Amino acid sequence: MTATLNTTSETMPPMVEMRGIVKRFPGVLANDHVDFELRAGEIHGLLGENGAGKSTLMNVLAGLYKQDAGTIKVNGNPVIFSSPRDAIKAGIGMVHQHFMLVPSQTVTENVLLGLDEPRFFMRLSEYDSRIAELGRKFGLSVDPRAKIWQLSVGEQQRVELLKMLYRGANVLIMDEPTAVLAPQEIEGLFNTLRAMVAQGKSVIFISHKLNEVAAIADRVTVLRRGKGTASGVPSRGVTRQELAQLMVGREVVFFVAKKPCKPGDVVLDVKAIHAENDKGLPALRGLSLNVRAGEIVGVAGVAGNGQNELSQVITGLRKCRQGEVMLNGDKVSNRDTLFGIQHGMAYIPEDRTHVGSAPNLSVTDNVIMKNYRKSPISKGGMLDMPAATKFANELKQAYDIIVPTVNTPVRLLSGGNLQRVILAREISGQPNFMVAVQPTRGLDVGAIEGVHRLLLAQREAGAAVLLISEELEELLSLSDRVYVIYEGKIMGEIQVGGAEPNEGLVEVVGLMMTGTPLEQIRKEGVAA
Amino acid sequence: MTKSISRPRWTGYRIKIEPRLDQPPGWYPAAVSVGAIAFALILGGILIAIAGGDPFLSYAHIARASFGEIGVFSDTIVKATPIILAALACSVAFRMKLWNIGAEGQFIMGAFGASAIVLTPILPPETTPWLFIPVMAMAGMAAGAVWGFIPGYLKAKYNVNEIISTLMLNYIAIAWVNYWIFGVWTEGGFQMSAKFPETTWLPRLSDYASTIPILRGLTTHLGLLLGIVAAVALWFVVFRSRWGYEIRLIGDNPRAAQYAGINIARNTVLVMALSGALAGLGGMSEVTGVIHRLQTAPLAAGYGFTGIIVAWLAKLNPLVIILVSILFGALILAGREIQPSGVPKMIQGIILVSLIASDFLLRYRVRFVRDSADTDAEE
Numbered sequence: 014m015t016a017t018l019n020t021t022s023e024t025m026p027p028m029v030e031m032r033g034i035v036k037r038f039p040g041v042l043a044n045d046h047v048d049f050e051l052r053a054g055e056i057h058g059l060l061g062e063n064g065a066g067k068s069t070l071m072n073v074l075a076g077l078y079k080q081d082a083g084t085i086k087v088n089g090n091p092v093i094f095s096s097p098r099d100a101i102k103a104g105i106g107m108v109h110q111h112f113m114l115v116p117s118q119t120v121t122e123n124v125l126l127g128l129d130e131p132r133f134f135m136r137l138s139e140y141d142s143r144i145a146e147l148g149r150k151f152g153l154s155v156d157p158r159a160k161i162w163q164l165s166v167g168e169q170q171r172v173e174l175l176k177m178l179y180r181g182a183n184v185l186i187m188d189e190p191t192a193v194l195a196p197q198e199i200e201g202l203f204n205t206l207r208a209m210v211a212q213g214k215s216v217i218f219i220s221h222k223l224n225e226v227a228a229i230a231d232r233v234t235v236l237r238r239g240k241g242t243a244s245g246v247p248s249r250g251v252t253r254q255e256l257a258q259l260m261v262g263r264e265v266v267f268f269v270a271k272k273p274c275k276p277g278d279v280v281l282d283v284k285a286i287h288a289e290n291d292k293g294l295p296a297l298r299g300l301s302l303n304v305r306a307g308e309i310v311g312v313a314g315v316a317g318n319g320q321n322e323l324s325q326v327i328t329g330l331r332k333c334r335q336g337e338v339m340l341n342g343d344k345v346s347n348r349d350t351l352f353g354i355q356h357g358m359a360y361i362p363e364d365r366t367h368v369g370s371a372p373n374l375s376v377t378d379n380v381i382m383k384n385y386r387k388s389p390i391s392k393g394g395m396l397d398m399p400a401a402t403k404f405a406n407e408l409k410q411a412y413d414i415i416v417p418t419v420n421t422p423v424r425l426l427s428g429g430n431l432q433r434v435i436l437a438r439e440i441s442g443q444p445n446f447m448v449a450v451q452p453t454r455g456l457d458v459g460a461i462e463g464v465h466r467l468l469l470a471q472r473e474a475g476a477a478v479l480l481i482s483e484e485l486e487e488l489l490s491l492s493d494r495v496y497v498i499y500e501g502k503i504m505g506e507i508q509v510g511g512a513e514p515n516e517g518l519v520e521v522v523g524l525m526m527t528g529t530p531l532e533q534i535r536k537e538g539v540a541a
Numbered sequence: 542m543t544k545s546i547s548r549p550r551w552t553g554y555r556i557k558i559e560p561r562l563d564q565p566p567g568w569y570p571a572a573v574s575v576g577a578i579a580f581a582l583i584l585g586g587i588l589i590a591i592a593g594g595d596p597f598l599s600y601a602h603i604a605r606a607s608f609g610e611i612g613v614f615s616d617t618i619v620k621a622t623p624i625i626l627a628a629l630a631c632s633v634a635f636r637m638k639l640w641n642i643g644a645e646g647q648f649i650m651g652a653f654g655a656s657a658i659v660l661t662p663i664l665p666p667e668t669t670p671w672l673f674i675p676v677m678a679m680a681g682m683a684a685g686a687v688w689g690f691i692p693g694y695l696k697a698k699y700n701v702n703e704i705i706s707t708l709m710l711n712y713i714a715i716a717w718v719n720y721w722i723f724g725v726w727t728e729g730g731f732q733m734s735a736k737f738p739e740t741t742w743l744p745r746l747s748d749y750a751s752t753i754p755i756l757r758g759l760t761t762h763l764g765l766l767l768g769i770v771a772a773v774a775l776w777f778v779v780f781r782s783r784w785g786y787e788i789r790l791i792g793d794n795p796r797a798a799q800y801a802g803i804n805i806a807r808n809t810v811l812v813m814a815l816s817g818a819l820a821g822l823g824g825m826s827e828v829t830g831v832i833h834r835l836q837t838a839p840l841a842a843g844y845g846f847t848g849i850i851v852a853w854l855a856k857l858n859p860l861v862i863i864l865v866s867i868l869f870g871a872l873i874l875a876g877r878e879i880q881p882s883g884v885p886k887m888i889q890g891i892i893l894v895s896l897i898a899s900d901f902l903l904r905y906r907v908r909f910v911r912d913s914a915d916t917d918a919e920e
Contacts, residue, residue, distance in 0.1 A: 328800075330800065349802060349804070350800065350801075351803075351804075352802075354801070354802045355802075360800065362800060367794070367796055367797075368796045368797060368800050369797065369800065370797055371789075371790050371793040371797045371798075372793065373793045374789060374790065374793050378786070378789070378790070381786075382790065382797070382800075382801040383801060383802075385783060386783065391783055394782055394783055394784070395777075395782050395783065396782060396783055396786055398781065417564075421564055422564070425564060
């Protein structure tokens with residue numbers, strides 16, 4: 014099949030051609046001169062880490078965003094989309110990660126929603142059979158009369174696909190379609206996509222999962238931090254290691270000078286924990302790790318492999334079904350969050366605005382979040398406001414928090430400043446253990462350095478630090494040991510402390526991040 | 542993130558609305574509120590004029606009828622007293638984003654609890670007021686607290702929507718009190734209880750007229766003091782206590798509160814019970830300060846619902862609630878003077894909408910810009 018495809022694609026213009034696409038958001042360059050090309054009848058994988066700019070690029074193609082620069086051609090004709098309606102008219106439809114369906118309505122009603130038909134009389138039975146017919150043609154079996162809420166997530170995804178096919182889409186953009194699916198549903202989806210391609214449709218498959226892209230895509234485009242690192246390479250001709258490197262980058266930009274590690278006793282001991290995510294699917298499957306006093310231990314992995322759930326189980330925000338987490342010999346899992354706080358645990362959550370701070374409360378109110386129960390802030394059930402203000406002003410000075418007064422609500426602070434507020438609060442409690450999740454996400458270089466220095470200072474002060482990050486460079490330069498997490502399991506553990514991170518190390522970690530256990534790599538060797 | 546409203550080209554200007562990125566100065570919110578009330582009064586005046594009335598005369602009359610002399614001002618205060626307590630009740634629940642719209646029912650249950658002390662009777666009629674009043678206040682608060690506890694517990698334990706449950710409990714409270722005054726404590730078959738003995742009445746200013754003649758005829762009662770003390774105490778609880786800090790943190794970001802180790806379920810129950818207790822104290826104050834008997838109609842007069850509005854207008858600040866309640870007491874009183882219904886209610890509504898809409902000016906900055914300028918600022 015691929016052979017015939019190649020001959021046609023050389024004579025015909027590409028189905029979709031995007032050149033030099035630039036899209037800026039306040040403070041972020043989401044797409045920086047990205048090229049993308051889709052041929053007729055192919056499945057094209059769009060690969061990249063979270064925040065690499067994949068969804069932004071495809072939202073531009075689907076008419077949701079307008080590019081700041083660059084051109085789009087469909088079948089060789091330049092197009093300008095100002096709404097998804099324009100895109101669908103040109104035959105481009107997008108299935109979003111979060112479905113846009115009305116739960117109380119039937120499949121047929123959802124497919125017809127927003128169309129001009131039926132014009133007046135709702136003779137739905139006629140449309141039911143038409144939609145069932147369409148479903149049969151593309152291998153999307155779903156009962157047209159079923160209500161959406163009765164359907165499984167996989168079936169709902171088929172309804173989204175039917176919506177696009179019914180509107181005459183020839184190019185189907187699937188945004189992280191497997192993120193919500195169970196393994197057997199993923200196989201079903203892949204069959205559907207293959208069936209659609211066989212019928213002449215083209216598919217863009219957005220994912221950060223290497224294995225899936227390698228399994229389904231004919232060609233691959235890789236994005237990294239808003240830039241294309243590979244454009245339309247055939248997936249047969251590229252190894253998984255190469256893809257992993259294109260995704261996470263091979264260069265180690267900065268190497269942080271640090272004193273040799275003097276690990277002490279085990280502070281945090283995670284013993285074979287199992288936990289579910291918000292959707293009730295298993296997120297952690299028998300994960301174990303430990304952190305000693307005076308060391309930084311990194312957890313590397315592509316987003317969504319259980320990192321969030323891990324930090325939540327450790328801090329008591331999520332229950333674990335099996336196993337336990339010990340902090341200095343005390344059980345902290347399945348206990349109140351307060352227990353950990355009172356036993357010297359600090360937590361820098363990934364989500365600064367929604368978890369780590371109260372946006373409309375003042376800087377003072379935000380920095381006392383962990384110590385308002387203790388003297389000198391607390392005085393017999395009342396808060397000593399002068400003491401709290403003094404404390405806030407001390408932190409403001411010590412951590413360079415740039416804010417007119419400590420009475421300013423924190424929603425007015427920049428990302429870097431807000432992160433300093435959170436770090437100041439967590440570190441000022443002199444923790445013996447700290448979990449930091451993506452502590453530098455979205456910060457500029459200066460702020461990143463500041464965060465790194467603070468984390469290293471914690472290590473030197475003898476605290477145990479668990480650093481969960483998707484920034485491989487950051488992990489390798491800060492950590493003494495790194496665990497690699499994949500689908501809720503630890504793929505392996507590597508010592509990095511002391512040695513300057515090299516390419517071989519990055520390669521091994523990259524392989525583990527995509528699901529190869531360390532033992533297997535050792536047996537087979539890294540050589541590609 | 543800039544929205545602009547295009548104007549017809551010939552004006553040459555365009556209105557641009559931008560979110561505020563800095564904090565406005567301290568006087569600004571108060572100035573905006575005063576501006577909004579002034580705007581509302583002007584708009585109301587125009588409508589009065591259209592209806593054929595003289596706006597200046599009408600406003601002068603309203604002012605006279607509510608603030609004109611000490612006697613009517615005292616009546617304004619009497620109207621404001623139950624509103625203060627009901628609004629305090631709403632404010633503490635709203636602070637935690639618990640939408641307690643059952644202050645009405647909690648208020649009625651508070652009146653019932655206080656009345657039960659007299660009517661059962663738990664204390665004999667000749668008991669000294671020094672004992673009677675504190676016991677009735679406690680009973681009123683306890684009954685109100687129970688009426689707040691129920692939806693709070695259901696919310697904390699089973700995630701039952703408190704809007705629905707508190708609203709429904711209002712009707713149950715009315716039916717409950719009706720049962721007692723129709724069936725058990727009825728005064729000769731009428732739907733009211735017997736008049737309470739004077740030992741249970743909250744002292745009024747007029748009680749001291751024999752020594753201070755100027756107080757003659759003034760009906761302001763001890764409930765006002767209860768309201769002020771409750772407001773000050775609540776201010777300290779919310780802004781200066783550990784518990785209040787937890788309430789504010791949960792209200793602003795429950796996930797951050799959870800992260801800080803705060804027990805949200807327990808606070809849900811406690812805050813709802815406190816809210817109910819404050820409303821219950823309002824009911825006790827009204828039944829022992831004004832009505833002097835248990836009767837549904839004057840109790841279920843909408844104080845609990847007015848409290849919702851007043852709490853919002855005061856931006857949930859307990860001290861500001863006192864002032865706003867007096868304004869509303871005046872509008873209720875003076876409204877009856879000029880027209881039984883219609884214009885005064887309309888003015889109330891316009892003030893309310895203006896004040897709520899003026900909040901927009903605190904969060905956004907409105908600018909007029911020349912059309913030619915910054916066309917490039919568009920996407």
